Amino acid sequence: MTAAEQRPVTALRGVGPALAERLQHLGVAQVQDLLFVLPRTYEDRTRTVPIGALAPGMRAVIEGEVQLTEVAFRRRRQLLSRLADGSGHVTLRFFHFSASQQAGLARGTRLRCFGEVRRGPLGLELVHPEYRRIAAEGEALEETLTPIYPTTEGVAQARLRSLIAQALGELHTAGVRDWLPGSVLASLQMPSLARSLEYVHRPPRDARLDVLAAGRHPAQRRLAFEELLAHQLALTLVKHTLQAAPAAALHDPAGLEARLVGALPFALTGAQRRALAEIDADLGAARPMVRLVQGDVGCGKTVLAAAAAARAVGSGAQAALMAPTELLAEQHWRSFDAWFRPLGLPVAHLHGSLPARARRSALETIASGDVALIVGTHALFQEGIEFARLALVIVDEQHRFGVQQRLALKEKGDRAGETPHQLIMTATPIPRTLAMTAFADLDVSVIDELPPGRLPVRTVALAEERRAEVVARIESACREGRQAYWVCPLIEESDELRCQAAEETAAQLAQALPGVRVGIVHGRMPPAKKEQAMAAFKSGRLQLLVATTVIEVGVDVPNATLMVIENAERMGLAQLHQLRGRVGRGAGASTCVLLYRRPLSPIARERLAAIRESNDGFAIAQRDLELRGPGELLGTRQTGLAQLRVADLARDSDLLPRVQRAAEVILADHPDIIAPLAARWIGDGERYGSVG
Ligand code: ADP
Numbered sequence: 001m002t003a004a005e006q007r008p009v010t011a012l013r014g015v016g017p018a019l020a021e022r023l024q025h026l027g028v029a030q031v032q033d034l035l036f037v038l039p040r041t042y043e044d045r046t047r048t049v050p051i052g053a054l055a056p057g058m059r060a061v062i063e064g065e066v067q068l069t070e071v072a073f074r075r076r077r078q079l080l081s082r083l084a085d086g087s088g089h090v091t092l093r094f095f096h097f098s099a100s101q102q103a104g105l106a107r108g109t110r111l112r113c114f115g116e117v118r119r120g121p122l123g124l125e126l127v128h129p130e131y132r133r134i135a136a137e138g139e140a141l142e143e144t145l146t147p148i149y150p151t152t153e154g155v156a157q158a159r160l161r162s163l164i165a166q167a168l169g170e171l172h173t174a175g176v177r178d179w180l181p182g183s184v185l186a187s188l189q190m191p192s193l194a195r196s197l198e199y200v201h202r203p204p205r206d207a208r209l210d211v212l213a214a215g216r217h218p219a220q221r222r223l224a225f226e227e228l229l230a231h232q233l234a235l236t237l238v239k240h241t242l243q244a245a246p247a248a249a250l251h252d253p254a255g256l257e258a259r260l261v262g263a264l265p266f267a268l269t270g271a272q273r274r275a276l277a278e279i280d281a282d283l284g285a286a287r288p289m290v291r292l293v294q295g296d297v298g299c300g301k302t303v304l305a306a307a308a309a310a311r312a313v314g315s316g317a318q319a320a321l322m323a324p325t326e327l328l329a330e331q332h333w334r335s336f337d338a339w340f341r342p343l344g345l346p347v348a349h350l351h352g353s354l355p356a357r358a359r360r361s362a363l364e365t366i367a368s369g370d371v372a373l374i375v376g377t378h379a380l381f382q383e384g385i386e387f388a389r390l391a392l393v394i395v396d397e398q399h400r401f402g403v404q405q406r407l408a409l410k411e412k413g414d415r416a417g418e419t420p421h422q423l424i425m426t427a428t429p430i431p432r433t434l435a436m437t438a439f440a441d442l443d444v445s446v447i448d449e450l451p452p453g454r455l456p457v458r459t460v461a462l463a464e465e466r467r468a469e470v471v472a473r474i475e476s477a478c479r480e481g482r483q484a485y486w487v488c489p490l491i492e493e494s495d496e497l498r499c500q501a502a503e504e505t506a507a508q509l510a511q512a513l514p515g516v517r518v519g520i521v522h523g524r525m526p527p528a529k530k531e532q533a534m535a536a537f538k539s540g541r542l543q544l545l546v547a548t549t550v551i552e553v554g555v556d557v558p559n560a561t562l563m564v565i566e567n568a569e570r571m572g573l574a575q576l577h578q579l580r581g582r583v584g585r586g587a588g589a590s591t592c593v594l595l596y597r598r599p600l601s602p603i604a605r606e607r608l609a610a611i612r613e614s615n616d617g618f619a620i621a622q623r624d625l626e627l628r629g630p631g632e633l634l635g636t637r638q639t640g641l642a643q644l645r646v647a648d649l650a651r652d653s654d655l656l657p658r659v660q661r662a663a664e665v666i667l668a669d670h671p672d673i674i675a676p677l678a679a680r681w682i683g684d685g686e687r688y689g690s691v692g
């Protein structure tokens, strides 16, 4: 290790314990860590801009002579100073100023200023610019572009910049350890780590700001590569750690899985059978499965969860299914109950409105092992349930279930000290190369086929003015015995207002549609009321369900064939696709109406076009990636790639195959470099600390 890697930041001049603690928020503990606090953006202070060439929004260095300085009273007392350079003049405006400052801006003084130009009442102006007096013959400007770092409370930009400059000084004397093996480096053909760091912290004055802003400079790409690699390796270690624990091998001597599958009213699709074979192989091994089943909405993931659960129960163990919402948990419980009751197996349903006594007795049957199948929300499972022999945990909708929770499950090991197998189901389609890095802690099965007979959902976009036509369409669908969803706008800021808006919409629709039985679900209803409404809709007693986006995930009512989404222009592609997936689940032809309000922004127009043109979740995900980056797509906060500093999964996706090859080499031949790489790039050591 180099000196910089071993030295705490407190070794630097002026860094005491208080500052060191604040630096922790930036992931900085050692001097070397400062090198990896990377600029968010840059400013060009290497040249002056003629005042006459300024435009609003520019951040620029200007030089000129003070023509006039005066105190003005426009609502507030303020100091105005006019600066001119022969090409034009500009106003400097200060709301806080001292008498000496005023004196220092006397007519004839030469100044150099830096600030953001904006339009003011007197023409262009700079409010509270940085400035200093300069000699008549001029002074040297900055030699490199000025980095702007992500700051944290109590560490100002200037302070951080000077600390990083000190660390860069050490980079020159002590160097920085390049952990990547020679073979990987040779195949990369990228600048060295030290040169890359030097470049991104101090780009030369002729560096192209547009290239840097786009993250396309080779120095940035070199760092992005290492960052992605570090994350992938760390996630892979998470997986290894999980799988190093013992697990029950589930061979299902009772043959329960085969019985359940055999009793289904349909045959599994080829894609379902392939995924189930992978699951079965994992469950049959004595190490924990950590498998993600990824499949578009409606492809039939729930039945695979049931089959896996049957294998666990047929092996004398328990299985638990966790859903992100009460609504989904309820629905899964109904599906499981329908499939398992005929086999003589009760399914426990843990939910928020269970009376204390019922809950206690449910917990007892779970602890005693009398009940083998348990369905509930994530929250309920966090409240200390004891299992007799929990061998399988199924998690629906992966994007709300992160690495941390996966690791925590290891602790939930049963009395025999075995770690449960984990099956995670998501409808979020992730391009394969992306998944290999972003979900390196998981094995992935893909269901790329819908059950036969499904008709693609026809999607139309209509302007808000045609609302009456849409309402008429609901009426005729309901008259034909079909059901419909109406999803309310997201435009209200608060959850409360959104729910209020949903109530109002429901009332209006009920009035406009006297022959239609209208119900409502939203986030602020008590769980029991939500379940009632859902059950009524599912059974057909309600014909139109007005909802906020709580129905986004997983709700399954095959008879619903019409979906109306209000203010669709405000929603992301992934969300629209999820919502639309609530229809087209039965044999009837379905329609999705996207109501939008004018004017449409270019990106909203693109999104609506993309969703109209395709029903394929993977194609939509790819488009989403191009339009807005992977954040929403992956729910990145939940992946191990939460805080990327330089890399961007969408922009740098072409690096991923190389990242993956390098990860293989390192895992096979250089596992010892994983810990230092992860420590360097993944700030919160605790997440992977126990893993290294
Ligand atoms: P998702 O993958 O979105 O969770 P579900 O598991 O809710 O999808 O399945 C959607 C619907 O398709 C359910 O009504 C389910 O019973 C049905 N289904 C699942 N697999 C098949 C199949 N192979 N053939 C016909 N219908 C199926």
Ligand code: MG
Binding pocket: 301, 302, 554
């Ligand atoms: Mg589902």
